[in-house]
Amino acid sequence: PGFRLSYGDASLVRGILLHSGLVPREHGPDWVLSWTGSLPKEQSFQHLQEWQRINHFPSSHELTRKDRLWAHYAAMRELFGAEEFDYLPETFVLPDEKKSFLEVLIGSNHPSWLWIVKPPSQSRGRGIFILRDLEDLPTDSSCVISRYIVDPYLIQGYKFDLRVYVLVTGFDPLRVYLYREGLTRLACSPFTVKTAEDLQNK
Known part of the structure; x- marks a missing residue:
């Protein structure tokens, strides 16, 4: 069986596939896995x-874009x-929703609230500001x-996030596998509201 790889920096994936006995197939239909970055x-x-699989599912941007994710969240909240x-x-x-935002901002009883602004499709903290x-x-x-969370969960005073890896192999029925290992990332400095106010592309 063969595989197609169209992702520039995927040497680890290539090595695993070769070790598993798959061979590169850059052209033609004789492949079982297509691995692409976009x-x-x-x-x-x-x-x-x-027998063929792609390492993406259709319309995944509906979950990975922040604006679309919020739209689905709001729809589910309206429904349930x-x-x-x-x-x-x-x-x-x-x-x-600028008009609605301004109404909340001007009419807020909490003028000290912080608001965090994010581009809808960027990652790794790019373009974020208070x-x-x-x-x-x-x-x-x-x-x-979004309204900035000024009292987040902390680990000994440090902000953190969890990265969990899952493999989705089907939607009807839904079939999801959870990888046993994940990542915990800790901030370099203790959290205070002052550090949040100083946030700029972090």
Whole structure:
């Protein structure tokens, strides 16, 4: 069996596939796995054979883009109630919800609230900033703005996040495998609201 690899920096994946007995197949239909860095076009999924797999699922941007993820969260909250979906802070997608955001901002009884602004499709902290002035809001692109959590869970005073790896092999029925190992990332400095106010592309 063969594999296709169209991802520039995937030497580890290539090594594992070769060690497993698969051979490279850059052309033709004789492959069982296609590994790519970017989301393939929709037609790539439509012509898959039963034995072929791609390391993405269709429309995955609906979960990986912050604006789309919030839209689905808001829809589920509307459907099942706020009591079941109350684990994300108040969020707005601009420019579509700019009017609603300004109404909350101006009418807020908590003028000291911090708001964090993020590009919808960036990663690794790029483009993130704490809103200090309305003039800082992007005017030529969309953004996601959320109330900043000033009392987060901490480990001995340090912010942290957990990275868990799952493999989704099917949706009907849903079949998900959880990898036993994950990552815990700790901040370099103790958390205070002051450090949050100083946040700039971190």
